Amino acid sequence: MAATRNAAFAAAEIALVAIKQNRKSTWSELVSSGIDTRLSAEQLELVNRNLHVVEQLQVSTGAHVTVTWCPECDKIAFLAQGSPPAKCTLTLRCPGSPVKAGAQRRAGAA
Numbered sequence: 613m614a615a616t617r618n619a620a621f622a623a624a625e626i627a628l629v630a631i632k633q634n635r636k637s638t639w640s641e642l643v644s645s646g647i648d649t650r651l652s653a654e655q656l657e658l659v660n661r662n663l664h665v666v667e668q669l670q671v672s673t674g675a676h677v678t679v680t681w682c683p684e685c686d687k688i689a690f691l692a693q694g695s696p697p698a699k700c701t702l703t704l705r706c707p708g709s710p711v712k713a714g715a716q717r718r719a720g721a722a
């Protein structure tokens with residue numbers, strides 16, 4: 613069982629909040645807009661280290677892409693619509709329940 617939060621998942625959560633706060637639909641759109649993301653150096657570094665995940669995120673309606681993370685097996689998956697699966701489908705016989713990035717936290721905690 614993973615003790616700490618998956619780094620790519622944490623980066624996705626940070627990026628999703630920043631994208632939503634600035635009313636953009638993707639991370640690259642936010643960065644190219646030149647808007648100050650108001651993220652700390654640590655947060656930005658985490659996001660930049662996980663761009664392979666962060667750049668897949670989509671916040672616009674109709675093309676929503678977020679990530680889910682299973683705290684048991686520490687795997688992440690992309691999710692286009694709806695709720696994460698109740699049971700982990702990323703690892704065979706894993707008892708974990710994946711959580712969805714950006715599901716719990718409201719924007720404004722930056």
Ligand SMILES: [Zn+2]
Pocket residue numbers: 682683684685686687700701702703706707708709
């Ligand atoms: Zn799992």
